[in-house]
Each structure stands twice: as C-alpha cells, then as structure tokens.
Amino acid sequence: xxxxxxxxxxxxxxxxxxxxxxxxxxxxxxxxxxxxxxxxxxxxxxxxxxxxxxxxxxxxxxxxxxxxxxxxxxxxxxxxxxxxxxxxxxxxxxxxxxxxxxxxxxxxxxxxxxxxxxxxxxxxxxxxxxxxxxxxxxxxxxxxxxxxxxxxxxxxxxxxxxxxx
Numbered sequence: 001x002x003x004x005x006x007x008x009x010x011x012x013x014x015x016x017x018x019x020x021x022x023x024x025x026x027x028x029x030x031x032x033x034x035x036x037x038x039x040x041x042x043x044x045x046x047x048x049x050x051x052x053x054x055x056x057x058x059x060x061x062x063x064x065x066x067x068x069x070x071x072x073x074x075x076x077x078x079x080x081x082x083x084x085x086x087x088x089x090x091x092x093x094x095x096x097x098x099x100x101x102x103x104x105x106x107x108x109x110x111x112x113x114x115x116x117x118x119x120x121x122x123x124x125x126x127x128x129x130x131x132x133x134x135x136x137x138x139x140x141x142x143x144x145x146x147x148x149x150x151x152x153x154x155x156x157x158x159x160x161x162x163x164x165x
Contacts, residue, residue, distance in 0.1 A: 001046040001055070010039055013056050021063050030067060038063040101151035113145035114139055 001009065014035065022030035038059045042049055051053040093101070104112050110132075117123045117131065128139045 001049055002047075006043065006046050013059070014039065017056060017063065018057055020060060021067065024064065025067050030070070031063075034063040034066040034070070035059065037066055088147060099154060100150075103150050106153060107146055107149055110134070111149065112143045115146040115150070118143055140147035 014061075017038075018031050018035045021035055022028050025031050025034075030094055040075070042055065042059055043060055045058075107115070113132065114128060114134075117128045118125075123131070124135050125139050125143075128134070129136050130138070134142075
C-alpha cells in the first residue's frame with residue numbers, strides 16, 4: 001500500500017472505525033484515541049496490511065487491544081491506589097497563585113519561559129542560556145522586562161491609595 005493509498009484508506013475508514021469502536025467502548029474520546037493510535041501503528045505496516053486484504057479489520061483489532069490495554073492499566077492503577085490509601089488532600093491554589101498565573105499568561109512566551117526557568121526551576125542565567133539557546137544578555141533582558149511587567153500587573157489597587165491622599 002503506497003502512502004497515497006494509505007491516506008485514501010484512512011480518509012474512507014477513520015469515521016466508520018471510530019464509530020464502531022465508540023459503540024464497543026461507550027466512550028467517544030477513547031474510541032478516537034485508540035483508532036488514531038492504531039492508524040499510526042498501521043502506517044509502518046502498510047505493505048503487510050495490503051497483503052492481508054482486510055486493513056480495516058486489522059485497525060479495528062489493534063484499536064480494541066489498545067483500549068483493553070488502557071483499561072487494564074487504569075484498573076491496575078486504581079487497585080494500587082486502593083492498596084496504598086487515598087492520596088493526601090492538596091489545597092487548591094490561593095488567590096495569589098491564581099493572580100500570578102494570570103499575570104504570567106499575559107507576558108510574551110520567552111519572558112514567561114525565562115522567568116519560570118529562573119524563579120521556579122531555580123536555574124542560573126548560564127543554565128537558562130544552555131537550555132534555551134538564547135544569549136546571556138537576552139536572558140537578562142527577558143528577566144528585567146518580565147519582572148517589570150509582572151510588578152505592574154500584580155500591583156494591588158488598594159495599595160495605590162495612599163492614606164490621607
């Protein structure tokens with residue numbers, strides 16, 4: 001099966017196979033995932049699929065096996081959690097953390113990445129340079145501009161009201 005033939009086979013069968021797996025599994029997202037993964041596995045076996053003459057059956061079987069494998073993994077994980085007890089309760093983020101994440105989202109990508117690597121991952125400028133490929137001066141510029149932008153975004157409006165003003 002050539003690449004073009006495989007693409008045509010995919011276009012003609014993906015919806016039908018996904019529908020069939022959806023009916024078998026009862027979960028559309030899971031059906032979409034396993035059918036897609038089965039097609040990825042089939043890509044490297046295009047010639048074999050062509051000789052067998054029923055590539056849709058192969059896809060369906062592989063998708064079903066993937067779903068069963070995932071189900072078994074989830075069940076083993078659930079059993080392990082039961083044996084080890086419930087995970088400890090973790091509090092959700094407080095208003096300060098939510099405000100920080102929102103402020104970080106407003107920054108340009110490189111500034112956000114640089115600030116995160118420096119302050120959360122505790123990397124030095126040299127380590128950030130090695131990881132990102134940016135020059136040291138660019139990293140320092142991102143840190144300065146990012147801190148300045150965060151300071152402006154995180155100002156508490158109540159603090160700006162000076163007493164007796």
